[in-house]
């Protein structure tokens with residue numbers, strides 16, 4: 532039976548780019564350090580009042596236009612985000628209402644940066660089960676609310692003043708996290724491939740809750756009664772904590788082995804993959820995966836320099852750019868790979 536394939540893509544990033552130098556004004560870091568250690572040159576941040584479903588709405592309009600269909604043809608929404616507008620409800624129903632197609636099923640999935648291999652497997656299963664014909668997969672994250680500074684006017688370059696010593700020290704404590712994330716959204720329209728051998732082939736997915744504390748929000752949650760207190764906020768327990776170096780090593784190891792294992796299950800040689808569409812958390816991860824799997828550099832493209840790590844949006848943004856630039860085409864075999872908080876990780880194979 533033919534699998535799910537991507538028939539339309541779009542992406543959207545908010546506002547003007549925020550260069551590394553702007554972050555160096557509110558914390559101890561530098562453009563040279565960020566570029567050398569991550570490959571990132573700039574990122575975008577949403578503004579007050581702009582949630583993930585707003586960004587996803589813009590991306591979805593582009594994806595629907597690219598697919599040449601009306602929103603009313605969508606009969607299922609899968610929305611991936613770790614930064615929903617509300618604890619509940621999820622952002623999927625909000626996107627449906629904003630698109631004027633409220634009433635259809637809309638799932639939120641919480642696989643963070645690893646969302647897209649999961650979303651593709653889910654979409655493929657729904658299409659094969661006959662539960663949907665046209666699925667809108669959206670990935671959007673707004674990390675601005677996680678950022679450890681209040682001097683947004685300085686970060687956005689509209690004010691120029693000295694930062695208070697304690698504010699500078701606080702941002703510096705969270706700098707590992709603060710320099711890598713950026714905001715954005717992507718949307719993809721998925722349908723069953725017309726080619727009986729085309730579309731989604733297989734995915735290999737994993738999770739390890741034993742390592743949840745490698746990247747998590749320690750406070751503001753339902754182990755606490757009440758779930759948020761002024762004390763938790765004062766202790767910055769609402770900001771994510773990330774064990775960056777350990778996560779980086781885990782990502783290289785697990786992503787290389789998962790891709791190898793998935794290809795071997797499918798009887799595929801790595802050379803048969805036309806493009807490895809990898810999550811963009813840190814260019815060093817993807818370069819190490821590339822070396823471990825001996826992938827030619829042109830087959831594992833990078834766009835982290837322009838966006839940073841946009842979590843659930845990343846793979847969709849990159850896929851959209853690759854399709855629009857003609858760097859991936861109908862008939863190409865793609866391997867998507869990603870690791871994120873949970874931990875969740877996985878890889879998925881899809882022939883366009």
Ligand code: UT7
Nearest residue numbers: 560561564568644706707710775776778779812813870871
């Ligand atoms: O999206 C899914 C999951 N996330 C990831 O996969 C993230 C993976 N991890 C990373 O991307 C990297 O670990 C980071 C970018 C977060 C950090 O880079 P690193 O090369 O692992 O740095 P480190 O934490 O080992 O720190 C090395 C040095 C330390 O200084 P000393 O102790 O050697 O003097 C840090 O204090 O770099 C310092 N440092 C910084 N300096 C300037 C850490 N962050 C910064 C910074 N600017 N932003």
